[in-house]
Amino acid sequence: MRAIQFTEYGPPGVVHVAEVEAPHAGPSEIRIAVRASGVSPGEMYIRSGTLRDVVPTTFPYRTGFDAAGVVDEVGGGVTGVGIGDEVFGMTTMAARGANADYAVLAAWAPKPAAWSWEEAGGAAGSVETSTRVLDRLAVGAGHTVLVxxxxxxxxxxxxxxxxxxxxxxIGTASEHNHDFLRSLGAEPTTYGTGLVERVRALAPAGVDAVFDCAGGALPDLIAIAGDPARVVTIADFTAAAHGVHMSHGAPADETGAAVGAPADPLASHGLAIAVTLAGEGRLRVPVAAAFPLAEAAAAHELSESRHARGRIVLVS
Incomplete structure (x- = not known):
């Protein structure tokens, strides 16, 4: 089968299609014929070599954590899903390899009818990560959250x-994305100089929690939250120095040393919540771009630009 991998550190061009042996579902796993899979922003740091001193990497490194497709193999002990079912889900963090013709999923849920394959292929990783962080921050009704x-x-x-x-x-983004954020239910503002004052004007009673998806602004985010314990980042490797928790789900031998924190338990229960919300028309998966597997390097280049609105996916 075809799979996306890289065999050396470098720019997006080191990412390529390789012919590899297809995986098989083990106990408590399923295998899918992949229709679409997500491009993981975190893998940009690994591919570029930015984390080479703290994240051990064995080559070839096969990419991708989340995917959607049609079940074609069911492992031992699995119930509630059968061959031919349409699902979306995630590999194990150690196995990866979702950017391929076939992928083994360790967590999954039925593909919502309202979602295209591209939307479903890019959903699971973002849903799990968001649920994990919102759970840690104990976000609930009546709270004010800065994303x-x-x-x-x-x-x-x-x-x-x-x-x-x-x-x-309240959500930060470039001004051209503000109407888009309003359509998702957020009050938008710009990032950068003056952020603390802008957020205080929008939330004079204060902010209960901050979810940092971008990195590079922790001192301001702490000032907004009033306490580093009320800030969680998924993007800033200086978190420990600021007393902020960096949430990740990667194996400890891969990422723990880099961020100064062990992995958080994966929030796989978020997938079922996403199915319900999608069915109610309350959750969509914005897709910035979809590329064929053969153009995986272009997908990595777009991801590295950090200008994509929503997920970037590969289609099989």
């Missing part, structure tokens, strides 16, 4: 899930 980097792949989902919990959401 830093709200127009990106995770940010767009975090906004909608927080709104669904009954929270008031």
């Amino acid at each position: 830093q980097g709200a127009a990106g792949g995770v940010g767009t989902i975090a906004v909608q899930l927080a709104v669904a919990r009954g929270a008031t959401v």
Whole structure:
């Protein structure tokens, strides 16, 4: 089968299609014929070599954590899903390999009828990450939440899930994305100099929690929240130095040393919540662009630009 991988550190051009042996579903797993899969922003740091001193990497490195497709193999002990079912879900963090013709999923849910394959292929990772962080921050009804980097792949989902919990959401993004954020239920503002004052004007009673999806602004985010314990980042590797928790779900031997924190438990229960919200028309998955597998390098280039609105996906 075809799979996306890289065999050396470097720019997006090192990413390529390789012919590899197809995986098979083990106990408590399923295999899908992939229709679409997400491009993981975190893998940009690994591919570029930015984390080479703290994240051990074994080559070839196969990419992709989330995918959607049709079940074609069911492992031992699996119930409630059968061959031919349409699902979306995630691989294990250690196995990866979702950017391929076939992928083994360790967590999954039925593909919502309202979602295209591209939307479903880019959903699971953002849903799990957003649910994990919102759970840690205990976001609920009546709270005010700031999502830093709200127009990106995770940010767009975090906004909608927080709104669904009954929270008031302020989201930062470039001005050309402000109407888009309003359509998701957030009050938009720009990032950068003056952020603290802008957020205080929008939330004079204060902000209960900050979800940082962008990185690079932790001192301001702490000032907005009033306490580093009320800030969680998924993008800033300086978090520990600021007393902020960096949430990740990667194996400890891969990422723990880099961020100074062990992995958080994966919030796989968020997938079922997403199915319900999608069925109610309350959760959509903005897709910035879809590329064929053969153009995976172009997908990585777009992701690295950090100008994509929503998820970037590969289609099989």
